[in-house]
Amino acid sequence: MFARGLKRKCSEEEAPADPLQRQSLLDMSLVKLQLCHMLAEPNLCRSVLIANTVRQIQEEMTQDGSWCLPRPQTPGRAPRDRLVSTEILCRSARAGPPPAPDPADLASALQTVPAAQAPGVVPGGPWDRAGPGESRGGFPRSLDQVFETLENHGPGAVEELFSDVDASYYDLDAVLTGMVGGAKSGPEGLESFASAAAPPPGTGCKADLGELDHVVEILVET
């Protein structure tokens, strides 16, 4: 009935109730968001809906206690975490400087940045979609490793993953069309769910939104 060859991770239930299914749904959603930038131009509605779903899962996982954000230990480290989350939600890498968007100018280019490198078939993964031919470079790791990183929750692993990403290439508007749950996520501050580093024991789960604004500033000015 559905596309053949897709290994279904969800059961045929209305909503994944158990944590494994929930995690699977989260992973699926992240991949979708990544893949959506392989398109000629991403479908904004779809991206927003997926991102909202991700945020919802995050919230529930946080309430369950199965998800915790690391408290930034040093100011230097935190922005990278935030950057990571943006990166995960809305993959985009592109050669060329981002123009500052001018909201008053209707004809101004909103730089919807094209896709990341084609991930290739992930061994053992459920995503048997044909790898898209377009490969615009930028994202150096395969999806395989992204998943691995997310699942392992190894501290510093995410850092490593994005260490060679050049922040100056991002146009914030376009990058964030994937909608990071920002200020409106509530007190728990769930925007950097992708920072998979295990929290040091005893730290809280609050995020510093001021940090995020700071990062935004840096990116836009670059």
Added chain:
Amino acid sequence: MLGPWCSPTGSPAPLSCETGCGEGTWILVCRLLVPTQVSLLSMEEDIDTRKINNSFLRDHSYATEADIISTVEFNHTGELLATGDKGGRVVIFQREQESKNQVHRRGEYNVYSTFQSHEPEFDYLKSLEIEEKINKIRWLPQQNAAYFLLSTNDKTVKLWKVSERDKRPEGYNLKDEEGRLRDPATITTLRVPVLRPMDLMVEATPRRVFANAHTYHINSISVNSDYETYMSADDLRINLWNFEITNQSFNIVDIKPANMEELTEVITAAEFHPHHCNTFVYSSSKGTIRLCDMRASALCDRHTKFFEEPEDPSNRSFFSEIISSISDVKFSHSGRYIMTRDYLTVKVWDLNMENRPIETYQVHDYLRSKLCSLYENDCIFDKFECVWNGSDSVIMTGSYNNFFRMFDRNTKRDVTLEASRENSKPRAILKPRKVCVGGKRRKDEISVDSLDFSKKILHTAWHPSENIIAVAATNNLYIFQDKVN
């Protein structure tokens, strides 16, 4: 004897097909194939329906891909039916004229005009291709001999004039019959050119191009009842245009947040009120509808009315928001109601009641337990449209497996029909279909697991005054008529 029995003034016309094992009375009038770009086919030729490439990326190597119909719309009299396809082409069909010797042929539609409306473009600034796919077509009411329609792709709206030419001038002085210039020395007499009949030629010319006003993808266009303005809506903004002015438009709705990180909701559809030229509605991905009055302020960021149904906590899941996203919104012809389509239901709202719809119809509730799989294969993001019949008594929308559904608002009866090539003998009576949701499957039923999710009916249209419907199934256009005994 066929004739209109659906009165536009609003007397309810009951749906004459029966559900269950009764006989339906919808018959197939004709099945039309849009000519491919590769080769022109006659209407009767049977071609293989090649497998549609369902991947995300556009793949122009399949000729069939370009023929996928992406919008269907009757004009205001129902005489013309326009389709737009993924290849940027518009095909207009015209109803066969009634003739005494061939009464049964009335109701058939034949190709009237075909033209390339939009071409693929390349946006050099963003390094992205702009799809030529026609998202929407809207007709203008006819004011002279020519027909006018608006067609739009993701970025550009065009006004097309479709006119007939059945005479041509003959007897020029300076040109000969082939159009070659004559040597003036050979001209000894003067004559007045005369108009002589010629074979009917229908030509489409672009009269206006409304470009560069949308950063995001246009999902809707709607002609205002003043016939002087129209609106175009993309994911985050709605612009108001005057037909005569192409180099500027007025932004009347803008929901783009200052910080795109805060974006959680987009505009999914918009439409003007059929009679009140200051009123329009737009729907969102969160399942809400806003009604706005342009007299209130220049920028209609504050709605006049806000329609939202409270969430049912027992049905809550991670997919609740996605399935609540409204894919289409349509005013009733009377202007009293709006109809919205979300993934599983069609809802009718009374403009005077904002807190919940007055009617909810289940389109394919058996999919509720399959949402996870449908999310996985992206079907959950399919945008189905919905339409009213001429008297606002019946509503119709599409589903999967080439099924489409009709709901009679008065009798509360509904029927599932199928637009398929297997059952498409001309004048064949459509048999109601039924999906088996569990337990023992009866002979004519189809089980949920056997449904073909690549065959989706997203676009349908209903004749403004008669019970004639157009159903787009991939690259086939089916026209059905209700047979009056």
